[in-house]
Amino acid sequence: MLSSTSSVPSRRTLTERVQQKLNEILESSDLIKFVALVTMDGFTIASGMRNNVDINPKWLGALIVSSIKNLELNLRKALNEANLSELVISLGQDLLIVKSIGKLALIMIVDRALDMNFVMYEIEEGLSDLSTDLGLGRKE
Numbered sequence: 001m002l003s004s005t006s007s008v009p010s011r012r013t014l015t016e017r018v019q020q021k022l023n024e025i026l027e028s029s030d031l032i033k034f035v036a037l038v039t040m041d042g043f044t045i046a047s048g049m050r051n052n053v054d055i056n057p058k059w060l061g062a063l064i065v066s067s068i069k070n071l072e073l074n075l076r077k078a079l080n081e082a083n084l085s086e087l088v089i090s091l092g093q094d095l096l097i098v099k100s101i102g103k104l105a106l107i108m109i110v111d112r113a114l115d116m117n118f119v120m121y122e123i124e125e126g127l128s129d130l131s132t133d134l135g136l137g138r139k140e
Contacts, residue, residue, distance in 0.1 A: 018134070022046050032122075034048070034108065035106065035126075036108075037107075038107060040065055040069075040100060040103050042065040042066060044061035053109070094109050094112060097110060099127060106123050
């Protein structure tokens with residue numbers, strides 16, 4: 001017996017749901033060039049990018065996470081108390097934006113012309129949805 005089409009969405013794997021959310025973020029603006037979800041131990045769960053972007057998402061995810069950990073450790077040594085939750089790096093005409101929440105980090109490369117409020121809203125909404133899908137509580 002064939003199952004009804006109404007049950008298909010619930011049968012999608014977690015990876016498919018994460019990939020769909022990343023695709024939604026990527027498609028929300030032509031100025032978003034790359035998006036990836038990584039764990040805070042450097043594993044790239046899923047990513048999406050525009051055709052004209054040449055990035056190895058696994059290397060970038062691991063590099064960003066290790067850099068965040070090192071930077072946060074050094075900031076704590078210098079400032080006694082630091083928690084790095086957002087990082088914005090200039091890449092010429094683009095910005096590399098990293099937002100971490102708990103065990104996840106969302107990495108985006110966006111055109112500098114994109115409204116930063118729009119970008120941060122997309123990141124917050126995306127991480128919230130992904131945390132819920134992955135069964136991780138949001139760390140406030």
